Amino acid sequence: MASQPPSAGDTHELGRLRWRCRRGMKELDVLLVRYLDEHFGAASPADQEAFRQLLGTEDAVLYAYCLGSEPPPPRFRALIARVTSHPAAHPTAHPAAEGNAPDRR
Numbered sequence: 001m002a003s004q005p006p007s008a009g010d011t012h013e014l015g016r017l018r019w020r021c022r023r024g025m026k027e028l029d030v031l032l033v034r035y036l037d038e039h040f041g042a043a044s045p046a047d048q049e050a051f052r053q054l055l056g057t058e059d060a061v062l063y064a065y066c067l068g069s070e071p072p073p074p075r076f077r078a079l080i081a082r083v084t085s086h087p088a089a090h091p092t093a094h095p096a097a098e099g100n101a102p103d104r105r
Contacts, residue, residue: 010041018033018036021033023059023062024059025063027063028063028066031084032083035051035082047079047082050075054079054083065080
């Protein structure tokens, strides 16, 4: 379910959040920006606040949550599940494993 486009009043906040989604790891950038673009606007106020708080997490810890190598705290569990629920969202997903590798014949 995609979110509605942001209203003019939300544009500034979405810009700030988009900047905060820029991480030291491209994999996290992709996951976080995708969630922001596709789900944040339709999320409940509590889920939006949880996302804001999640963006304060260190990259290595956040990556471990998304990869599943470290369990996230209870307040982030459902959010991490949504952030990583996209079929190509697994941080270590390889295009060839999903049948999306370019044809190089």
